[in-house]
Amino acid sequence: MPQPRLVDLIRGEVNAWDPYGLLGPDAAPDDPEYDPEVRSIAKGLQRVQAARDMALLVSRVFTSSFGDPERFSVAACTPIASRLWTRVAARHPMRRPG
Numbered sequence: 637m638p639q640p641r642l643v644d645l646i647r648g649e650v651n652a653w654d655p656y657g658l659l660g661p662d663a664a665p666d667d668p669e670y671d672p673e674v675r676s677i678a679k680g681l682q683r684v685q686a687a688r689d690m691a692l693l694v695s696r697v698f699t700s701s702f703g704d705p706e707r708f709s710v711a712a713c714t715p716i717a718s719r720l721w722t723r724v725a726a727r728h729p730m731r732r733p734g
Contacts (some may be wrong), residue, residue, distance in 0.1 A: 642681075645723055647674045653716045655698065655707065673697050681724065690724075691717035 648665045650673060658669050676697040684690050691714045698708040706712075 642724070642727070643674060643678050645727065646677050646720060647671065649716060649720050649723065650674050650677070656702075673701050676701075677720070684721070684724075687714075687718050687721040690721040693717070694720070 644666065647668075647670070650670045651659055651663060651665055651667055654663075654670075659667055663669075677693060680693045680697065684693055688710075691710045694713040694717045695708050695710045698713065699705050702708065
């Protein structure tokens with residue numbers, strides 16, 4: 637099971653990204669709107685070794701959830717994945733940004 641702080645970190649980044657604009661400007665960082673996707677990303681982290689892996693994971697999770705492969709292409713997911721990877725790598729020294 638993913639660590640709660642790690643899930644909170646991922647939730648905060650995904651909520652800030654808010655790819656469908658569901659949360660609005662006043663939404664709390666802990667809003668659960670994207671929690672199924674957040675949990676899937678957290679569970680998939682053991683296979684992530686680089687920022688590109690994170691982009692692939694985010695793309696796969698969101699495409700699976702929303703069925704919108706263009707909106708959630710690897711290229712479209714790279715900015716959020718880079719932010720996530722940088723934050724995850726900072727908290728988990730065995731993972732290095734790259």
